[in-house]
Amino acid sequence: MANTIETRNAVRVPFLDLKLQMKRLGSGLREAVWSTLESAAFIEGKPVLEFERAFAVYCGTSDAVAVDSGTAALHLALHALGVAQGDEVVVPANTFIATAAPVHQVGARPVFVDSDEHSWQMDIQQVKRAIGPRCRAVIAVHLYGQPLLVRELRSICDEKNVPLIEDAAQAHGARYGKEKIGGFGRLACFSFYPGKNLGAYGDGGMITTNDTDLATRLRRLRNHGRTTKYEHSEVGFNYRMDAVQATVLNFKLPFLDDWNASRRYWAGRYRERLSATPLTLPALIPDTEPVYHLFTVRCTCRDKLASFLAERAIETGVHYPVPLHLQPAFRFLGYSEADFPVAEAICREIISLPIFPEMTEHQFEHVCESIDEFFATTPGR
Template identity: 45%
Template sequence: MIPFVDLKTQYQTIKDEINSAVIGVLESSQFVLGTSVAAFEEQFAAYCGAAHAMGVSTGTSALHLALLAAGIGPGDEVITTPFTFIATASAIDYTGAKPVFVDIDPVSLTIDPALIEAAITPRTKAILPVHLYGQPADMDPIIAIARKHHLLVIEDAAQAHGAEYHDRRVGGIGDMACFSFYPGKNLGAYGEGGAVTSNNPEFARRVRMLRDWGTERRYYHDLKGFNYRMEGIQGAVLGVKMRYIEDWTEARRQHAARYDALLPKNKVLLPQAITCRRHVYHIYAVRHAQRDGLQSYLHDCGVATGIHYPIPVHLQRAFAELGYKAGDFPYAEQAANEVLSLPMFPELQKCQQDVVIAALQSWQP
């Protein structure tokens, strides 16, 4: 079976460096935050072109804390996309605010800026675009709309480490940005992890306090905070992986280019590379109206695949109280019915990719 992702192979290529870094944390006994996390935060902020990076426990906690640091709370509204992992909307809900959805652009599958202004109300406080699959959202018009209406922009960059928009890295474009370091991400921890980046020192200060029980000095709690701290071992692992992220990103892009060149365009719709955006291909998702049949056929051919995501958030039972119905966001719903994610990881071999390509070429819809 050609794996969808192969974390073991990547570990073997950096095993000695990882083991040394982990042993260093064990010997230092700095198991929560500490010097390894601080060093990684400095590296990651510089990589994103941001002044600050704050390591946290998960990508979801990064979203939650960014929204809280922005002052989002009960009665507020945050505009976002329904075609995303549920954590995007859940983090808004955690604050007591309401997620308000607008449809996606059918080419990029990211939020359509042309639809945002119509969704703004007096209760709107922020826009939360998602850089989906490694493809940056169209940020310039989003920023312009936000500034016009005095709103904040918080990037969901959980799938977009190293992605660029007009030569600017995601993570340093909006007021804050949120990353996940779940193991399968382009930059993955060996466990859970996340980060918030920002150029605003006050937002950075508030996130640091909120992740650690609302304190700047132990046992003096100025805010109602959380235990969302990054573990020392994860900071050490991520610090090692930072040395390789650009090589891994270029490998993903080369694999995507080879898929683009060799997959049968008369059978599936391929993801689109958009001018002035650097797609980092966390996911390589093709589309077909008979997606489920294609997935079953590829499985029989020994190819593992994924679906990201089969049900848009506005149709999830967990958010039924928002009152959305089928047909409200047709492009998001169509994408959810059609997308199929093919094997994509830096260590993907040509011989493995050839199996994927041959299977798709032989499929008869």
């Protein structure tokens, strides 16, 4: 028994391990960053252009426009599409607040829709009903790295003559059919927050599109509406990506598919190993290839499980504990508890388990064995 306790206490499982990732990237990354620093050109410039081109090729789109965060990407996308005061934008109730905050920032009203009870993604049928005469866009989130039925959603948007914006902040490299996420909507918005599947060493974002004219305007808008150094054709924003982040991201991009494959491997192992436990797992969406930015499960005693795992040096997360319609920031919209019952139930029960490309078999077994132990020893679960 003593040996078992010592082994258990010796195994630590972080939620993700960016230090190990950086170590494995080695001196090549440090040399690339140092070269950019020595150039003393820190805003936009060659590194940003090179990353934009590489990311557009990766996503299979004609254009990619780099910005300084995923939130900025969504705000700029809405602004460029002309969404403004008095308009409505359909968004999921269960997502991070950055999906809906830019809607409010352009003066429009977020119109929330519930989650699908099986996949936990945005309920597409509810989207169709939520699109009213004042709707000017639909923001579809590929939540946790699981692509939505985006072709079906695009058909609904086309039928209603409403542009589709993909929120791909958690879905770098995910596929629907044979195509990567990023080119199904009029625009797609990515985040390169450090913990993402493709993360910067600071903040960063990207907008992909197949509309070259729109991309030209987005590039102008991100840089104060500038046409020449001191000439501005419209009032824009300071949403420029810096050269250091572009250097880091361009260096890491060739590793992304392998990292995603590793995440899928561990997700598959989790699905096999946890299928006999009382945990509820989300249904897979056919003809998609998720990238498992997060591996989420549902547990009726979520907080007890999280505490139990923490005692065994296993980090977990909750994505997300409060649906957007119940956030204090959106109280003015007038939504109430039970308006979106599926999203609310998910938020009460969801827990994210550790998953990252560098995860070891020892760490994986420690997580699964600890979950087995929890259900074997916890009364009233």
